[in-house]
Amino acid sequence: MNAYSTICPGCNFGCGLYIRENGTIDLDFRKSSPANAGKLCRFGMSLPRLYKPVKSMVEGKETTPEEAAKEAARRISASKGSVAFLSLGNTTCEEVLAFQKLAVPYLCTGANFDALPKDVYLTLSVGIPYTEIEAAKHIVLFIDPYEQYPLTVRRLLSAKKKGAKITSVWWKDLPLADENIRPADISKLQLTKDSLVISDFHPLSDAEQVKSVLSLAKNAGAKVTFLKPFANSTGAYVLSKDAKQKSFAQLVEDINKGTVKTLFCLESDPSTLIPSETLSKLTNLIIQTGHASAGTAKANVVIAHEPLYRKKGTLINNEGRGQALGGAGTNGLEALGIIAGTKFEFDSLHDAVKKALGIQAVDEFLIPKYDRPAYGAIQAAAKPPEAKTTLVSVYNPFMWFGLPDDNDFVELNLNTVRALKLLKGGTLKIKSNGSTIEKKFKVAPVQDNILLTGNRFGIEKGSITPVEISR
Numbered sequence: 372m373n374a375y376s377t378i379c380p381g382c383n384f385g386c387g388l389y390i391r392e393n394g395t396i397d398l399d400f401r402k403s404s405p406a407n408a409g410k411l412c413r414f415g416m417s418l419p420r421l422y423k424p425v426k427s428m429v430e431g432k433e434t435t436p437e438e439a440a441k442e443a444a445r446r447i448s449a450s451k452g453s454v455a456f457l458s459l460g461n462t463t464c465e466e467v468l469a470f471q472k473l474a475v476p477y478l479c480t481g482a483n484f485d486a487l488p489k490d491v492y493l494t495l496s497v498g499i500p501y502t503e504i505e506a507a508k509h510i511v512l513f514i515d516p517y518e519q520y521p522l523t524v525r526r527l528l529s530a531k532k533k534g535a536k537i538t539s540v541w542w543k544d545l546p547l548a549d550e551n552i553r554p555a556d557i558s559k560l561q562l563t564k565d566s567l568v569i570s571d572f573h574p575l576s577d578a579e580q581v582k583s584v585l586s587l588a589k590n591a592g593a594k595v596t597f598l599k600p601f602a603n604s605t606g607a608y609v610l611s612k613d614a615k616q617k618s619f620a621q622l623v624e625d626i627n628k629g630t631v632k633t634l635f636c637l638e639s640d641p642s643t644l645i646p647s648e649t650l651s652k653l654t655n656l657i658i659q660t661g662h663a664s665a666g667t668a669k670a671n672v673v674i675a676h677e678p679l680y681r682k683k684g685t686l687i688n689n690e691g692r693g694q695a696l697g698g699a700g701t702n703g704l705e706a707l708g709i710i711a712g713t714k715f716e717f718d719s720l721h722d723a724v725k726k727a728l729g730i731q732a733v734d735e736f737l738i739p740k741y742d743r744p745a746y747g748a749i750q751a752a753a754k755p756p757e758a759k760t761t762l763v764s765v766y767n768p769f770m771w772f773g774l775p776d777d778n779d780f781v782e783l784n785l786n787t788v789r790a791l792k793l794l795k796g797g798t799l800k801i802k803s804n805g806s807t808i809e810k811k812f813k814v815a816p817v818q819d820n821i822l823l824t825g826n827r828f829g830i831e832k833g834s835i836t837p838v839e840i841s842r
């Protein structure tokens with residue numbers, strides 16, 4: 372039996388746990404973990420389903436990781452000038468640094484930093500310590516913590532116990548909120564310098580919405596923190612601060628235009644984010660990963676190595692806490708070395724990570740000091756949805772990782788159910804752009820004309836999709 376002290380990859384909250392391999396994968400709670408004190412959410416408990424074994428392949432034929440890496444190197448070299456490199460922040464800081472050397476011509480970390488003012492980069496990248504959430508007097512949520520970043524709920528409840536007021540700006544009433552404001556009524560929101568604004572930042576974030584949150588916090592002198600969807604989103608962003616990056620939207624556009632023909636993905640499943648008609652335009656989809664996914668089934672080349680929990684290396688959670696993975700694997704670095712035509716030494720990359728963080732050793736009980744410089748005034752033009760009825764996709768760990776979930780329904784309010792004369796236990800027809808799907812529904816305290824879902828149905832256009840609904 373092998374046991375590993377590791378971190379859940381489901382979001383940037385950085386929850387610690389143990390994984391045991393004994394023919395199957397089993398989880399144990401790691402009570403000493405400072406981020407989560409051992410607790411895990413539904414996604415964390417589903418990790419054995421995520422870590423499906425993967426094999427190295429070239430055009431569907433099994434091969435060795437070394438041969439797959441060599442074939443990837445050949446294809447990348449033959450496609451020079453039309454290769455993009457994508458890593459969404461789900462791998463170690465050491466691999467991120469090695470990957471950056473490969474990705475100089477076209478690096479994409481998934482974040483649309485180029486649509487945002489440069490001086491907000493570090494505010495978006497590094498969140499605040501969770502103890503500051505617990506100590507806040509007024510917390511304003513631009514997320515649904517239950518669905519999206521579940522372990523945040525414990526910190527919010529702790530703040531509430533100490534007397535904090537919680538305001539949600541969301542499409543549904545949240546059980547822990549003292550005040551629920553709908554996104555279209557944002558003018559009712561009152562912030563002060565004692566407020567803490569919690570939002571999120573991810574590859575599909577609307578830049579105007581992010582700017583709007585930053586601007587509200589700035590104007591009130593309030594604190595702001597952004598949660599993120601991948602275990603090492605913070606590490607990937609901090610280490611890429613000075614690298615030239617392309618936005619995720621640009622990557623999709625370049626594949627559609629045909630200027631990107633080869634896409635190399637490191638520990639990232641592009642099929643959860645990039646439409647299949649776009650992916651089908653690629654000549655080469657190359658995926659280097661430690662677990663099977665919908666993307667590996669579509670890839671021309673799969674370079675398989677150890678899963679994240681067996682890796683040696685460092686992750687940085689949303690607070691900026693350095694977290695050491697408890698494995699010894701460096702096969703991922705070796706494969707990157709074959710592709711780059713060099714040898715990446717773990718120790719020198721690890722030293723570079725420590726230097727970037729300004730620390731002597733990675734210690735999960737210490738948060739390094741980060742510079743989150745004040746940013747300047749921001750103009751934002753976020754618009755509430757205009758369509759009469761709108762499907763709102765609430766991105767959560769199951770969606771980011773393409774892991775099937777059992778919540779195959781939409782939430783809507785009783786007014787909508789009555790207006791459509793929907794039957795208890797029945798279904799709802801949802802039409803968008805010529806496609807119609809039929810889904811179960813659940814009655815919830817949701818805004819009129821809004822359908823909420825934590826699932827992907829294949830008719831979405833980003834997070835906000837205008838739809839028509841009927842019985």
Ligand code: SF4
Nearest residue numbers: 379381382386412415
């Ligand atoms: S809150 Fe995030 S890191 Fe923690 S168990 Fe859930 S998905 Fe994993």
